[in-house]
Amino acid sequence: MSEVQGILKIDRKTPEKELPQLRLRHSKEFTTRLSRQHLAEQGSRCMDCGVPFCHNACPLGNVIPEWNQLTSEEDYRSALEALLATNNFPEFTGRICPAPCETACVLGLNEDPVSIEAIEMSLADLGFEKGWIRAQPPQLRTGRKVAVVGSGPAGLAAAQQLNRAGHLVTVFERAEKPGGLLMYGIPEFKLDKTRVARRIDLLKEEGILFRCGVHVGVDVTMAEMGEDFDATILACGAAKKRDVQIPGRESKGIYFAEQFLTSAVIWGSSGQALDGLKISAAGKDVVVIGGGDTGSDCLGTSLRQGAKSVTQFEIMPKPPELSKHPRHFERPSETPWPEWTYMLRTSTSHEEGGKRAWAHESVAFERDAQGQLTALITRELSWNKDSHGRWIHEVIPNSDRRWPCDLALVAVGFVGPEIEGPISELGIELGERGNIKADEIHYATNIPGVFAAGDVRRGQSLVVWAIAEGRRVAQSVERYLQSN
C-alpha cells in the first residue's frame, strides 16, 4: 500500500505507443509493456481502498488492490497469481478491455487513475516470458464430458474452468481456427493473433479438445451431441448482425464490419482471402457507419490498408469533450464517478487519422450503373433530452449531405444469436431482446443439460464480460454434474 507521497509524486504511466505515422506502416501491436521499475511504481499508486470501486466495476471481480500491492512490492509472480485467480486470460483483457476499473478508480476522482490495465498486461506478458503461465492439466479426470459450442472468450473460459475441474471438454468452432472474436473480430494491431494461438495451445496442452470447422446444428446436431456429452454450453455469440436498411443497401462495396475485419485478419495471417473475397480499403474513400469500437477498428484497419479517406458516422450527438482522465467534478452529473463516463473517447485508431461525424443519420447509398457504391447520403439530427432524461431527436431540415465513397462498412452492432442451429433445433427459449433466456445464477436454458454464456445470452458485450460468464457457467455446470 502506498504512502501519501507515492500518490502525490508518481504520475500515471501507461505503455509507450509507437507514433501513429510509424505504426500505420504495419498491422502489428504497437505498444510496449511497462518496465519492471515502472510497473512497481505504478502499482504503488494504488491506495488499497476500503471499498475498491475498481474491483466492483470489473465484471470479473479482479481483486485489483491485491495484485497492485504485490506489484508494488515487486513480487510479480504472486501478483500474477492473484490476477489469475479471477481472470483466465489477462493477456487479452490487458489489451482490449475498455477498463471500467480505471473509470471507477478512486484515485481517478482527483488524479489520473491507477494504470490498472497496463499493469495487468505487463504481469500477463511477464508470466509468459518467465514461464510462470503454463499448462495446468487436471490431476484427476472425472469421466464426465462437456461440450462447448463456440470458442470465443466465453467458451474458452468455461472450457478451461471445467477442464481444470477434471471434466473432459470439447470445444466446437465453426471457423477454421479457434478464438472466435478474439481471433477474427479484433484487429491484429490490437491483439496479436500469436497470443491467441499461444493460449489455445496451452488449453490443448491442458487436455481440452478442439473441433474446428464444425458447425453445430449443421454438421452435427444437438441430439447427436447429447449422446456424447453430459452437458453442453452454448457460447456461440451474438452473430446476427444489425443492418442499415436504407435505399441502395444492395450496392456493391457495402460490407458488414465483421466481414471486413475477418478478411483482414485472414489475409494478414495466411495471405488468403476470406471466402475468396479480399475486401481491401486500399486507395478508397471509406465510410464507416457506426461510432463504436468496431467502427473504430474498421477505421484503423482501413488506414493500415491505405485508404484514401476514412469517415466514421455516429447517429448520436458528440459527447462532451473532457480531459483524458476527467476528474469527478468534470464528469456529467448523469454519469458521475464511478459510473462509465459519458464523454468523447478517442481510440488509438482515431489518433491515427480519419474523420468522425456526429448526429448523422444515414439516409441512402448511391451507386453507379455497375451497382458499385459511389456515395453515402446523410442528414443531421438534433438531439435533446425529454423530461425523463431520455434522448429524443428531430431531423434538422435541409441538412442532407453527400459523402462520396467506394467502400462502406456497417458497424452498428448485433441483434442477437443466430436462430438456425441449436436454438431452433432444441426450441431454446429466448428472452425479450432475442438472446437465449438463462438467469445469471444458473446460466441454464430451458433444455436440461444445456447452458448458455457470453454474448449469446447477454447480447453483444465486452470480452471481459464473456470471460466472466464463461467462469460462472462453468460453476453452474459443475454443480449440475455433481447432482446428476
Place this chain on the structure above:
Amino acid sequence: MKEQHYRWDHPTSQHLDDPREDQRDACGVGFIANMTGKKSHKTLQDGLEILCNMDHRGGIAADNQTSDGSGILIQIPHGILKAEAEGMGRSLPEAGSYALGMMFLPGEAEEVIYWKTFLANLCSKFHLEVLFFRDVPVASETLGPIAKATEPEVTQCVVLDRPQAFSSKSLEWRLYLLRKHMEAEGVLRYGIKQRRFYVASLSLDSVCYKGLVQAKDLANYFLDLKDARFETAFAMVHQRFSTNTLPSWPLAQPFRMISHNGEINTLRGNINAMQARSFLFENESLLEDFQSLGPVCLPGMSDSSMLDNAAEFLVATGRPLAQVLSMLIPEPWEQNSEMESDLKDYYEYHSYVMEPWDGPAFVGFCHGHEIGAILDRNGLRPGRYWITRDGFVVMASEVGVLPRKPEEILERGRLRPGSMFLLNMKSGTIVPDATIKKELSAFRPYGAWLEQKRIHLDDLPLAKRQERERDSDSTSQQKLVSFGYSKEDLRLILAPMANQGKEPIGSMGNDAPLAILSQKRPLLYNYFKQLFAQVTNPPIDALREKLVTSLSVHLGAESNLLESTPKHCAVLKMSQPILTSLDLLRIEQSGLPYLRSVRISTTYLIDGNSLELELDTLAENVILAVERGIAIIILSDLDVGPSRAAIPALLAVSSVHHALMRSGHRSKCSLIVESGEPREVHHFALLIGFGAAAIHPYLALEMVAQGEKIFGFDPEICPEKRQINFIKSICDGILKTMSKMGISVLHSYRGAQIFECLGLSQNLINRYFSSTPGRLEGLDLEDIEEDIRARHGKAYLEAVSDSSLSDFSLSKSLSLSDNGIYAWRKGGESHLHRPEMIASLQKSVRRNSRDDFKAFCETIDRGSSGPLTLRNLLSFRKIRASIPLTEVEDIKSIVKRMATGAMSFGSISKETHETIAIAMNRIGARSNSGEGGEDFKRYSPDSNGDSRRSAIKQIASARFGVTSHYLTQADELQIKISQGAKPGEGGQLPGFKVDEEIARVRHSTPGVTLISPPPHHDIYSIEDLAQLIYDLKNANSKARISVKLVAESGVGTIAAGVAKAKADVILISGHEGGTGASPLSSVHHAGVPWELGLSETHRVLVENHLRGRVVLQTDGLLRTPRDIVIAALLGAEEWGIGTGALLTLGCVMMRKCHLNTCPVGIATQDPELRKKFQGQPEHLINYIFLIAEGVRELMAELGFSTLQDMIGRVDLLEKDPSITDPRLKKIDLSSILTPAKVSNMSIDEGSTYNDFALERCLDAAALIPACREAIETRRSVELSQSLTSFDRSTGTMLSAVISQKWGHGGLPDGTIKLQFDGAAGQSFMAFGAHGITAILMGEVNDYCAKGLSGATVIVKPEIGSLGQAEDQVICGNTALYGATSGHLYLRGKAGERFAVRNSGAHAVVEGLGDHGCEYMTGGTVVVLGEIGRNFAAGMSGGYAFVYDQKKASDRAINRELVHVEKCLQEKDALYLKKQLQKHFSYTASAVAARILNNWEQERAHFVLVIPIEYRDLMDRREAKQHPKPLTKTLDIDYMGGGIRE
C-alpha cells in the same frame, strides 16, 4: 412540577431477562469511630451528619423523594433493648452475649407470622433461641412514594445462645448458618430475585439501619436513631447512587460487614469461582454445615452484597478481617519493585488461593472492635481521613463531611491505591498499612512454601521430544480451510502482528452484518460481543498504568479455601497465557505429580454421533480424568482431518468449563486449549473469558513461522521472532480487552464471561455458556454443527469445490477465500457501504434528486444480498389509516432533530469540519465539534451570514480545548463516555499530525503527541458523572447536557442512572460508529447495534418514570428515512448521522483515515490532499432534506401527523413476516419489540425540568452579583466567603460569565480576588477563567481546578492547623485535569492523578499521589515532595520539577516517554526559582522558604522530568526564536499551550 400519578409498581423481572447482575453501586461511604471504643450518642449523630453531607453523592428516584438507599451500621443499642426486654418482663444478658437481628419482612400479617415462626423453629436447629421480636419504630410518612410501595415490616429479633445447649461450634458461626438458612428459605419462598425477605444484619456487635430513605430522613424514619440511649463507638454510613432501575430496600448499604463505593467488574467469575471452590471446602466439624449452606454468595443481589457475602464467609471460617480484605482486594504487587519480598510472597501465595474481586472500590469494613477501609489497586475511588485531637477517626469519600476546627485535626490523610487503614478500638491504635501488611506476611512461611511448591514455566526442564512434525503444505492448507481462515486473516491480522508485534489498526466503523445475519457462516466467536465499562466504572489504561495489571496465570488444582497449607501453592506459574509448542511440551513432560496432564481430543467423527452427544462425551472424559487426579486438561483439536471435524474451541472449552462447574470439579484442574482455530485477539479473549487458563494456537503460530511473503509477512524477521511478536500482540490485546471492562488481572478475568451473546438460542447459552447475557435468540447446536460440517466439507470433501473453480490459481497459497470483512470484496461479506450505495448517495445529493435518492434508499432498505442490519428484519404494522402528506408536520421541524456525529478537527480536515457546521447551522440542525476543541474565530458568524460554530461541543476524556470559553459557546454539551467504534478505549494523535493550527485549537504544542485516556479521569462512577454534569451546567447553564453511551447489554440501566444524574439528553450510539483509528478487534467485537441499546434504554426509562426527563438520541449507520422512522418508533426523538455526512461530502470509505492519506481531503491534514476536498454544504443539506422528506412520506403512510406521537411506538413494528431464510426465522426480536411494562408513557421530551438549584449556588447567589461591576468595567474587586463541602463547582459559573463577555482572554490577572475558607466541595474553581484569583484557606476535594482556564488558585491550611503543612493532604484527586492555562499553588499534598492531561497550567504542590502528570501535554508542575508511583506516564509535553532530596523519584517515574534531567539548565532553574518565590509569597510555604533560603545547594536536589520528544521540540523552537532576552523567552516557553486569544 406537574402532578404525577404513577403506580410505583415493582416489575418482577427487570427490563430483560438479563442474567448479568445489573445492580450497580456508586456512592458515598464514610465512618466515624472513637479510637478507644468509647460509646456515645454523639458518635451516632456525627455519623448521620456525615451521611447528610454526602447527600449529593447519592441518587434520587423519579419521584424526587425516594433515595437509592442510605444506611448506618452501628453498635447494638443495648440500652434500648434492655429497657424493652424489661418491659416484657424478660432479662437481657449482657452486651456481646446475644445477637440482634435486623430483618425486613413482607408487609402481609400472615407472612410476618410465618417468618417469626420459621425463625423460632430454625433457631432450635442451631441451639439458639429468640428472646423476643421487636417492631422497629418507623415513621412511614417520611418516605417517598416509590420507597413506600415496597416498605418492609422492619423487625428486630434478639437471639440468644441456648443456656444449656452444647455445641462445638461458635455462636458466631451458628448465627451465620441461621442467616444463611433464612435467606435460603426466602429464595425458596419468593424466588431468586426476591426482595421481600431480608436480613440486614444479625450480629453480636452491630446492627444496620438502612432503607430507601433520604439521608436527612434516616433518623426521622428510624426513630431509634434519635433515642439518646442509643450509644455507639462507631458509625459507618453509606449513601447509595445506583444505576439500577427501581432501587430496593435490601440493596441499601452498609451490609453486614462492609460498605462499598465502586463496582466489581469480575463478578461473574468471582461468583463461579466461589461456587467451584465450595466443593473443596473441608473441615471435619463443619462438613455437614457446608452441605446445607447453599451458595456463599446469595444470588440475585448486588455486586457489593456478594463481596460482603464473601468477606463474611472468610471471616466466619476463621480468617482475620484484614487478611480477608487483602485477599479480596489485593494491592498490585507483581510489578512493584519496591515491595518487600515477604509481602510479595504473601500476595503471590494468596493469588493461588483466590482471585481478586477486581474493580473500583472504596470499602469501609468493620467487625467486632476493628473498623477500617481499603482502596482498590487503581485508587479509583477517593478516601480521605482526619484524625482528631479528641480521639476520633473520620474517614469518608470526601473531606469536610464534619465541621471541625483546624486546631482539632491532628492529621489529614488519604488512602492510597491498594492500601488499608485499620483502627483497633480495643487497643486504641491505628494500624498503619505497612504494619498490617507486615503482620499478614509474617503469618505463615509463605516464601518458603512458594520456594518449595510453586514452579515457573521457565524452570521446567527443556522438552525431550522434538516438536511435532510440521504438516505438509496441503495438510495445513486443508486445516486452514477447515478452521475458516481467509486471506484477510493472514494478510491483515496475522502478518501485522508478526511483523510489528502490534494489533492491526483500522478506521471507520463496522458496517458488516452481525454474525447471525451473515450469510458467510462466521465462526462462533463472532456471536459474542465484548462488554466494556461505561459510567459506573472506568475502563483503565493498561498501556500507561501497567503497574497495576497482570497477565500471569497458573496451572494446577486449587486446595481447600478454608486452610492455608503449602499445597495451596503447588502450581505452575506462567507470565502469560499463550503457549508455544515447546512450552506445551515442557508442561506435558514436567513429571510433577500435581501437574499431571492429559490431552483430550475435541474433534469428532464427522459421520458419527451428533455434536450434542460428542460434547457430553467430551465433558465426561474430562471429568473422569479429573477424578483420576489429573490437574491439567489439554483440549486439543490437533487430530482434525478428513474424517474428524473440530468442535469450535470456544464451545469445547466453555462446555467443559460449565460441566466441571456443575459436577463440582472445576477448581481441581486447569484447561489448556490446543487449537488451530484461534488467531485474533477476540478469540483468545473469549477462550480465557470462558474458562481456558492457557492457549496453544498451533496453526496460527505455524502460519506465522512459515511467514509467506505473499501474505505480507516480513521475510527479514526470523520465524521465532515473528512468533514472539505475534504472542506479544495477542497478550497486549487481551490486556486491552480486559482493561476496557476495567479489569486489571487476568486471573480475575478468566471465566468472568465479560461478553454478551447475540444470535444464539437461550437453550444453547444455558447449556454451554450459562449466565451469559443473550439477546436475539437464534442458532441452535444443530446450526453450529451444520457450519462445522460445511467448513469441514470445504476443506476435505469437495475435491473440486465451487471455490476452487471460482478462484483457481497457479499455486494453492491463494486458494483461501477472501472474506471481505475489513475491506469490501465481491462475493465476500456484505457491507452497508458498498460501491453502489456510496455512488448512488453521492449522485442523489449532488443532483438533489428524489429519484436518485429512492434508488439509494433501496440499496439499503432492501438487503438484496440478505439483511445487513437488525432493522432490515423489521416491517411496519399499519394500524392507522394513512393521511395526506400535507397534514404531516413541517419538514423544517424534522430537520431540527438531526445532528451530525462527533468528529474532531484533527481526525477530519478543517474544510470538512467547517462545511458540516455551516450546513447544519443553515438548517437549524446541530453539528458536533468532536473532541478537538474549536477555533474561537468560528464563534462569530462569517460575512455571508454562515456560522462555522458547532452547536454541540464535546467533552471527551482528553479535554482537548475544553476551556471556559469553549463551554460557553455551545447549545449542547456532550460528554462522550464511549465511542461506537472503540468503546472503553482511548486514542492517540501522533505528533506529526499535530500542526500549528490543531495545536492551537487543542491548546497544546505543535508536534507533541496527544494521548486520550480511556476513562474520563473525573468519571469513575455514576455520582462522578452527576458531578461533571453539575460542573457543565455551571459552565453553561443554557446548554443541554448530553451523555453519549454505546449500546451494550445493560445500557438501559446505565442510562437510568444517567437520567438520575440529570442529563438532558442521552445518546445511544450503535457499535457501528466510525473512528479515525482503532484496533480492528475493537471495531468489530465491542458493542451492539443501536436497535438493541435504544429499545432497552427507552423501555427502562419509561418503566422507571424517567423517560420524560431526557431526550433520547441515537446514531449508528442511520442512512435512510426508514432508518430514522424505525429509530423514532424504538424511542429516539433525535438522530445523528456521522459517516453518512462525510459520504455526502465525498468520503468513499477508503478506511485509511489513520494513515493521513485520504484522497478526497476529508480525513487528512496533508495540505496537498486537503486541496482535493470538494464537499459543499448544499450536499449535506440536500441529504438531510431528502431524508426528512422521506420521513414525512412514511409518517403520512403510517398515519402520523407529528413525530412526537411516534416516539417509542414499538407496536408499529414487527418482525418481517415474509422472512423465509431458516436461520433468520429463528431470530427472536422480542428484546427489541417488547413494549414497556408501564402503560402511561410520559415521554414528552424535557417534560420534567432538571432542577440543579443553580440559583442557590454560591456563584449565582453571592459571587456573580458581587463581581458584576468588575466584570463589566474590569475594575478590581475583592470578597470573602466561607465554604463547605456542599459548595461544589465554586467559581465555575462566575468564570462562564467572564468568558461569555471577554472570551478566553478573560479579565486582567487578579481583577477578581476571592478569599475563601473551609473545606471546598468538589470541582473547586473548575474551568476558572483568566482574571480570577481564588485563595482558599482550608482544604479541597476532588477535581480542584480542573479545566483551569487562566485563573490563579491558591490553597493553604487554615491558620491554627496542626502538623507540618507539607505532610498533610490538602487536596483530593484529579486536580488540574485538562487544565489549559492558569496557576495552582497548593501548600500540602494532593491525591492521585494530579495534573492529568494538563496542557498549560502551572502548579506548585508539596506532594502527590500516584499517576501524577499523566498524559500531560504542556504547562509546568513543581512538586516539593514525594510523587507517588507511575509519575509522568504518557506525558508527552510540559515540564515537571521534582524536589527529590531522598533520591527516591527514579523508581516512581514511568520513563516510557520522558527522561530525567538531573542537572537543571540555567533557564529552567530560573523559572523554578521564580515559581517557588510565588509559592512562598502566596502560601507562606515552609518548604519553599527552606529551599529558597538555601537555593544554591537545594537546587541540586531538583530533577526535571521532561518528555524526550518535547525537549527536542523546545530546543529547536528556541534555536529558531533566538536571540531573545532570557527572562522573556521563559515566559513564552513555559506558556505551553496557554495561549491567550
